[in-house]
Amino acid sequence: MVKKLFPQVDGFVHGGDYNPEQWLDRPDILEEDVRMMKKAGVNCVTLGVFSWAVYEPEEGQFTFDWLEEIVDRLYENGIYFILATPSGARPAWLDEKYPEAMRVSDRGVRNHHGVRHNHCMTSPIYREKVAILDRKLSEKFGHHPGFLMFHISNEFGGECYCDACAEKFRGFVKEMFHGDVRALNHAWWTTFWSHCYQSFDQVEPPYANGERSVMGLNLAWRRFTSANTIDFMKAEINAVREATPEAMVTTNFMWLFGGLDYHEMAKELDVISWDSYPRFGNDSESFAETMGDTAFEHSLMRSMKKDRPFMLMESTPSLVNWHDYNKLKRPGMHRISCLQAVACGSDTVQYFQWRKGRGAFEQYHGAVIDHLGTDDTRVFREVREVSDDLEKIKGALGSLPKNRVAILFDWDNRWAINDMMGLSKHTKNYETTCVNLYKDLLSLGVDADVIPVTEDLGVYDLVFAPMLYLLKPGMADRLKAYVSQGGRLVATYLTGYVDEQTLCYLGGFPGDGLSELFGVISEEIDTLYPKDRNGMRFADGSVWEVQDYAEILRLQDAKVLASYTGDFYKDQPALTVKDYGKGKAYYVAARGSRAQQTIYLKKLLAACQIPMQELPDGVEYHERYLGDTCYAFYLNVSDQEVFIPHIEGENLINGSSIYGTMRLAPFEAGVLCK
């Protein structure tokens, strides 16, 4: 099924953030912009991300003419636009007149005017002011032929501890427990340290100088902040849709940002888009590793809406200005990273930003046009090359991956793990554990979806559930049903310790009936110091090094696949499998080192009959399908040339026909259509 995001656009969307309001006194530059956009192959820009102060220089005084002129000219020149709502930053008059709309810190102190993302998500007056402007923008521009979609606010995030938020939080908690404070006290185990609440009125946010020792409260606060932000976003969506009910909406997500439950947020959006700023060329890992992290993030974003492509809303054509070290992308890095996004399911390549501003915080953030102002630069040339690449593979527009493997990834779970008092705060690494698993699968040519725990598992042959510490209601039953119907499930140490309120299960972990599924009970979990090592030995003698965590299991009715090689639990089970219904439930009781993870993954994939690819080191492989047509992306993410055997067909990128071995230069990509 072809699902093009923007049928009116011929080809991939290629463009980025454009802030013409910074150059209104320079019409020469605004003209030059259009000329150079066309030369660069830009067919879409994102407007208005931080334009509030220009739209509404004084309260209730609006000016949109300047932008109308710009979008008209852009459209005349074949350039579409995405329109942002400007709620991410506020004009000075607003903070001056309505200080209650500024955020309050976790110590109860209200911010001053300044920076971005400084608004209370609860504030009625702020919501009102935002809605007024959003409606006007929608009326003015939502029907323009160049209009593609709304970009709601910018990189949502952050918390507010003001009194209004605290009051709303109390309501949120009360509703969560259906008004039953005894239910709250039980679920949060408040009898501990005498923390019982007599009424919901006593519930406070977890102030830095207040209550931070009740994990259920901490988790509720994160859920509330997420829900309140989504509520704010929905209010904006409602506002823009008054005039344009059919308009598509997105908001730009950020990598593995932990502050908001993106899975919940995604439900309100038509398309997923995100901002990708990897630390390319850093000196602590290879480029391939950095690219692998990004591939995980692409997969996470893509898997939020599996029936359509996602958008790479922001990226830099050269460098950013807020990394620890702001190194230039080496020649070729830009093209390969853009093609990776497409390979992973993006139908857009967009930048922050078109032209560098002259001052303030982001004046040195890379852009297509530098302060130099010309189009004969290295960066401009590489952007132009991306246009050419996209044109060559535009047949892939609207295609989608078909992955047989999934990794569960869940915000509630990461919040609960990161907040739990136990194990080691230095080595919990839930996120990294998921990312590394994804990367090691990818190194075997197996791409995986990274999905919410609530997703239908039945479509996958193999599901990984790393560190599934917190079980949402019904989760255990869903896992059992999946396996009994033939699924293969891999769980690990730290599975099923707590329910959705972080209350520990009694009677043995993994709880809520999962010990029956896996046929094991975890009696103890050992946290290893950084220098400590153990191992798990498989029947064939191979050993997987163990570090950080090791559970000591009581074997019930599972089969042992590997046993510990050392310490006082030597020879006890470390990796087990149980046949359950038509499927198999694996339990990996310890954290294996990354170095040897593929040894175990190969065994597992072979057992599950998932096909692997033989890829040279440094080659990343992804597929997108359009009906039966497969677009196969081979990305050389190394600085060496590579030779990929058994290739037949045309490399769309350079038009070469290959019969046998495909050679790729450093950072070069090959895209075949099979």
Next chain:
Amino acid sequence: MVKKLFPQVDGFVHGGDYNPEQWLDRPDILEEDVRMMKKAGVNCVTLGVFSWAVYEPEEGQFTFDWLEEIVDRLYENGIYFILATPSGARPAWLDEKYPEAMRVSDRGVRNHHGVRHNHCMTSPIYREKVAILDRKLSEKFGHHPGFLMFHISNEFGGECYCDACAEKFRGFVKEMFHGDVRALNHAWWTTFWSHCYQSFDQVEPPYANGERSVMGLNLAWRRFTSANTIDFMKAEINAVREATPEAMVTTNFMWLFGGLDYHEMAKELDVISWDSYPRFGNDSESFAETMGDTAFEHSLMRSMKKDRPFMLMESTPSLVNWHDYNKLKRPGMHRISCLQAVACGSDTVQYFQWRKGRGAFEQYHGAVIDHLGTDDTRVFREVREVSDDLEKIKGALGSLPKNRVAILFDWDNRWAINDMMGLSKHTKNYETTCVNLYKDLLSLGVDADVIPVTEDLGVYDLVFAPMLYLLKPGMADRLKAYVSQGGRLVATYLTGYVDEQTLCYLGGFPGDGLSELFGVISEEIDTLYPKDRNGMRFADGSVWEVQDYAEILRLQDAKVLASYTGDFYKDQPALTVKDYGKGKAYYVAARGSRAQQTIYLKKLLAACQIPMQELPDGVEYHERYLGDTCYAFYLNVSDQEVFIPHIEGENLINGSSIYGTMRLAPFEAGVLCK
């Protein structure tokens, strides 16, 4: 003299914190608890540490029935109880109604409700509310046949900078100087930086954004905080004693906690008890080293009341949940650490806690009964083995060590050293210096008391006074008297620089007449950078490496035992002795490395005719005496088997008779009765 703490209990107290109020809706679990306690050999539990919210769910509404039922059943089953006062954590209604009872930070901001230890020690209303409940508890439970003692609050600590505390502090300072502000100005040297006070009304606590450059003020604040906490504790003791004037009281101390002067606090208590949570099995030091630290702490606690045993009030049977890395105790570690406590003078082995709670901050703190809920676990078995061990050595109940060596350790001194502006903040290490000295003595088989500076020194053959920077009034004379009457005293660099208000002595360090005792004057003190090294060479050519600090001495009438090997003070005296009266006064002018400290200690002990033990590496040795009977504890604190020669007698732990060499497996103990 036998001094049993609890004559009614047959044997060592074995048990721990028990929080049945968390399980009142699970009578099956409460029943199971009693059955399993008996199986585990538990004969005592500590109740009510955090039960305020259950005792008094609304202001003035009290319920104690639930606890009566529990203590009755426990007693019927042979289990005694220690009753805590619950002042360590407050119910929500109290903070809601009396916010002035919550603490104020060093920046003047009042906390929100939450966590523990969040009360102002001065607040009259808080004291009143606590006293009401304490009295009721005492009335209800203080005469119960199962009642053993009161456990006042929990792990006292922390500061409050509220206005009431500031006002009380002014009164404290005024009294300290008998109302003479000129005396204050002189003692605190306030003319410096124009900091003179015109009146006591101007004195403020050392706010983080206030006055922190007057060392006398900082020290006064620490003394005040300590005194005010003791005053609070005394108010609680008075309250519980209204109904039970004879009831014994303790409070649980914490390792080397610096916030309160435990020596002052001890005066108000009947028994010393403390909570021990070493980082066993960490990867930066050997298990023997970790055990040595704990032995020092046991000695410090024991020496606060030398005429009776102390109590190990809390420890974990498996792991804790708040270390950086929460590793399991390896098999055997638990038994050996419990026996160490007894070897060092404890008559109890108690845990936090009996059963793991299901939620919040401590849900993963080790306990005898895990969330699994069964008694067939490794941890339960090891707890049961401790019961068996204690039964075998119960003849030692009430016995006490007889140490000939003492180390002075003083809170005022550590506060003054840690706050002084000079030397290097990275290497002052007063506490570690004392601990390492203790450990190196112990490695030679010499156990030492760790005593307050105010203690009678005459009972010791050898007294170490490491880094005795601050001299309390009369201290210098007491040291002189001790030596002149035949004592051997070892002082070091940084001795006698300041008086009790941190005012420097004029005329040469060590001051207040001590330079006459030691026969040396310290002209300068050199602070070495971490990579700097020097050495001190003894007459026999052996060299003790010097690091961190080296004083340059003016030799008066002492004899030089070792001289510096390098730098511009090469060949100048580094270690001296002076015959003074019937005794000897040693002065160690530099910090020797730990690696070679025993070289010097052996010389010294030999000179003082203190007998040493030849112990294999990894064996810790302690003695307890009951009249002339000596219980000798050999603890194998290594993970290797060891062979101890020249042993004759029965090992009470395993009943074996030994003539010659005693073999101990890793973590095994041998206890002989001589």
Next chain:
Amino acid sequence: MVKKLFPQVDGFVHGGDYNPEQWLDRPDILEEDVRMMKKAGVNCVTLGVFSWAVYEPEEGQFTFDWLEEIVDRLYENGIYFILATPSGARPAWLDEKYPEAMRVSDRGVRNHHGVRHNHCMTSPIYREKVAILDRKLSEKFGHHPGFLMFHISNEFGGECYCDACAEKFRGFVKEMFHGDVRALNHAWWTTFWSHCYQSFDQVEPPYANGERSVMGLNLAWRRFTSANTIDFMKAEINAVREATPEAMVTTNFMWLFGGLDYHEMAKELDVISWDSYPRFGNDSESFAETMGDTAFEHSLMRSMKKDRPFMLMESTPSLVNWHDYNKLKRPGMHRISCLQAVACGSDTVQYFQWRKGRGAFEQYHGAVIDHLGTDDTRVFREVREVSDDLEKIKGALGSLPKNRVAILFDWDNRWAINDMMGLSKHTKNYETTCVNLYKDLLSLGVDADVIPVTEDLGVYDLVFAPMLYLLKPGMADRLKAYVSQGGRLVATYLTGYVDEQTLCYLGGFPGDGLSELFGVISEEIDTLYPKDRNGMRFADGSVWEVQDYAEILRLQDAKVLASYTGDFYKDQPALTVKDYGKGKAYYVAARGSRAQQTIYLKKLLAACQIPMQELPDGVEYHERYLGDTCYAFYLNVSDQEVFIPHIEGENLINGSSIYGTMRLAPFEAGVLCK
């Protein structure tokens, strides 16, 4: 031209801070002080730095008699005095009565009474109280025959965010933009992130929880804080000059302190003085390196008033008490460091302090007289030796260096660089880059002036402008004029990116026309990770290692002297020169490693015909001229003896006549008069 600072003093000023007010109850000590000062060769003391509380114990009650007695006695004994105004620390009554005079933090919280430098620079009442006292001091002591000069306050520094300061800041900004808020918005590029100001009333200081993302605002705040402090200082100068219009004034600067623009401050002073506290003997660098840093600082201070010597107002005769490690100066270090100050242009050697106080923050800061109280100490002897040295070279009094090389150093530039968002916050290192350049020149026997960017450049043969990121108005033209008239100018990467408001130049860096001067345009700047390395190869094959930063240049009409050795810009220009008018403009596009910097400097100096000296390792060389007489200072800053060839003349320090080679012992100095 001889410019003696104090014609009435016979010889160099030798002395230091003296706080007799701490000893008023000890007349014996005050008498002893005078005796020992004379013995030590002290001819001047600095009085009253923190004496406010003694001068004015209650508001409006003044007592000066005690000080009159002291200055009379000092003068009778040949000892002059410098009189400080005591505004650096306030009496308690003042803070009690006028809390608005205490500082407010960047989070808007007012400090409590305490520490030093805790006053609002704006507060009218504080200025009034200070002025009253200053006038009285001036009247009482400004005409005393022993009086030399006023020392205004002490080590000015710090910020205040109170409402009065915020209001004054608004006025400052308004004036800067001549009341045109649109000019502000353009200059600070506030359209970015919607930060436009509608009126100057909306401008706030950059609170920590406020606006910190507008670089122009941040820079304005630094300029304001500097200007407001200078304004405060001028008010004090005006006050003391009412009674003594001719009195000289200084204030004591601090090393490379970044908080205040010392170049602006210097304009209000008669003499520059500073406090030098190097970390001598640390274990991360050689003594020579530490001395080199100090030489840079001396040069920076001296170059602020090139027509007269400066003053070493504070230094320690032994150790300080606030370094991380407070190590003793090794024998000889004190003498060589004092002679270095003189060699670099100081006509004084002064200490903090004469006698150690007994308590509080500075009780362990080194002093000439220790708590021991005697004059037979090592430290006293070394101070006496300094007196002797100064006597021997007193012919050099009033002499001045004549340097042909200058390094530009600018506060606005460092503020702008350190605040810019880009490059790497870990490696910007503007200050270190300047210091290292100075030190590497010095190692070739070439001393440099370190001058403000506004200084006349025409007097120099060679001017270095390292990292001249911010161009003040007219700067580009002045550089062009300098070169066109025959000057040699060396600029580096990061030159000319922004104007004085931090607004980026358009059309290519270096901006404001400088790309024409250098004949290059910087297209991109690459920030390297710490492990990354590149190189630049010269025509002769020598390679200078490159790290941290490398610009990629568009060569216009410059000549390439060295090219990159690696990475994607291999063989592109890395170091260029352009003949411009009668001079040459060099552009060093990358940061070279220090290890090989002298390779390039030798080439450059040779090309510019600046004579170098052949010095053995560890010898520092400085010259001072009195008319045609040259005083040549050879300082052995190593702990090895050194032999300096080709020397002829008398070493004034030891009176030896040298024909050929001069041997200097470790830390020894030779001073020749040529």
